[in-house]
Amino acid sequence: MGKAVVKQQSPAAGRQSAVESRQRGEKKSPLELDRLIHERLRLGIISALAVNERLTFNDLKRLLQTTDGNLSVHARKLEEAQYIACDKSFDGRVPRTEFRLTAAGRRALEKYLAHMEAIIKAVRD
């Protein structure tokens, strides 16, 4: 049975390196785990936005059954890594925050999916 080797980074280091490596145009190794989207709520945000052009803060909160504070913190981390983009507007007098997945975020999700599949394949082979 094959062994899957996983390199892990701390979330903060992962966030920083995600932006830096993109700026340097570097490619991540297929087996390097993207800790930034490995966390469940952040993975949920990315997955939900992958099948919706855009979702509001309240939609995401309801869909992922989480709190305002929790969603804010995790959405900000994804935004800092440029995996999602945030648009703020007013619906009448009510502030409206909408999120959408960026090209970098979609690529990160695809890499993450490939990573999980590679682990399963390595164990099965």
Add this chain to the structure above:
Amino acid sequence: MAEAPQPIHTHALENLRFIRDAMERASAFTAVPGRGGVLMGVSAIMAAVISGPPDDTIRWVLVWFGEAAVAVAIALVAMALKARRSGAPLSSAAPAYRFALAFVPPLVAGMILTPVFAMTGLVARLPACWLLLYGTAVATGGAFSVRVVPIMGLCFMALGAAAFFAPAAWGHWLMALGFGGLHIGFGILIARRYGG
């Protein structure tokens, strides 16, 4: 006793399942078709013009049965088109089953009550019954959707409740206001905010 650590491939499988489930729930969440709702509204207004005020003839009931069939066809095609545009499969069993479980029972109740109302000379009260039960279906089915959907359901329920106390001759206009006006109004809102 401490739990034995899980093998890494079990974690990977769990993560893939989590992503699939999140995508299924998210696509079902915004699956309600706005543009389809507008078309359903237009067809309901046309049906109201054709049917006229409720009377005790089978023709009146048949016009609205025909309209219901047209509306179901529009909804199914619109949902399929919207799902294809978003790249998410609509046929995923779990969310579709969850939605059906909440949406269908009030409609079945309506199907049972319709012949009862017709046989007891209460055709004039069918618009109220249908609006109320369709609203209930939308409100309960919409529990798994964006907030605007259960709100639309509550509007239908309020209109249905009011229709029980309105003059019988207003029946077709109340149907036009509900199945026409509410579908068009909320349909435009959903299409603008949730991608079609």
